[in-house]
Amino acid sequence: MLLFYHFGRYILFLSHMFSRPERLTVYLGRTMLEMKNIGIGSLPIVAIIAIFQGAVTTLQIAYQLISPLVANPVIGSIVSDSSMLELAPTITCLVLAGNVGSHIASEIGTMRVGEQIDALEIMGINSAGFIALPKILAGIIMIPLLIIISIFLSNIGGIIAGNASGILTPDEYIQGARESFLVFNLIFSLIKAFTYAFIITSVSCYQGYYTQGGALEVGSSSTKAVVTSAVLILFSDYLLTQLLL
């Protein structure tokens, strides 16, 4: 029953949020600021994860496929496809659920317990739209860009690790990656990225917006935002893979 209650309230929150903004220029300014926070703020962690992810995947694939019957470029093709289809969007977004999601939920939760959301409502401002819409838009724009960067850096990590360990040369890696490249794989990856971006930002905004109590509950909302986003990401990962591949 509680699941239906939260789902219903989440849908109402979204419908309320998408009502007409009071002043478009203010919303645009806030969206740009959130884009900077989400995009630039998350870039270092995304870059580190992507490089190591590509490097480790290359070494593990090479360990499993080491055979005179398997050509070296196959390793490059498997790593680049895995990065694009699963590792870059899903792992990166799980990390972003922790990083961006908890930040959004705690920021909005603090606004709630500090009566700042009540202050917005009393001024006649649609608080759900004013607070959440710029964050969701910023997430939907910036997270797919981060995923594209993550795919690129993941391959760079794979090339570096393959070359440093003497498993395959950069040319062999690139040859494998180019041979197996399909535009649909990139589109699939971006569909995942848009879906996960919406889940991370909207769920975190929802959890923060309905915080009740004090500092302890702000922490609790933040945790709920991360856990719920992570579960929904994994569930939608399965659903999208089943539907689209």
Next chain:
Amino acid sequence: MIELNDIYKSFDDKEVLRGISAQFQPGKINLVIGASGSGKSVLMKCMVGLLTPTDGHIIYDDRDFTALEYKEVRAVRREIGMLFQGGALFDSSTVQENVEFPLKMFTRMSAEERLERVNFCLKCVQLEGVNDKYPAEISGGMKKRVGIARAIALDIKYLFCDEPNSGLDPVTSRVIDGLIREITQEFGITTVINTHDMKTVFDIGDHIIFIHNGEKWWEGATQDIKSSDNKEFKEFINASYFA
């Protein structure tokens, strides 16, 4: 003028407000007093639309606030200013940005006009030269004054203050009281204050409502307080006054 007609509010089975009716006149300071848990804050939240009454009507100058559509409610709210207990300033914005916020959202003023208005409002609350400070960098009393400045940035008709003196020293409390009095008289607005502070009641109150267990037990002018024969009201006054 604000009229409350037979306001009831329940949370599940618990009835918090029971049939409260009152009238708050413009240009007057109306005080809602009562012990903790008596229902003052719930009444104020119903009045500003943060809670919906279970029954009854709240009328702002012939507009039934409880029967309006959400868009119309938002239009009425633009005539309302509210001072929260903690100030409710936006942490990530400076004092200037906080006061400027309603102007940016609801007026077509240029940046220069907005700055002029912000400085005027800050001058009204005796705060000058703090435009670039963040809420975390100013004292509790200053936060309340910025809250008042933000509340009056637009031409409001109604001002609500939720325990404006809580957590303040006696000197700052009197400054805040004085500012509320000046603003109410100067702009002719209808002011409603929730308070426990009997000094505030006697210093600036024009019209008092005493709430006990969710019901209105006494209503009258400040000068009538001492002649009241209501036992609970007298007990509350004596306990508060000598506390």
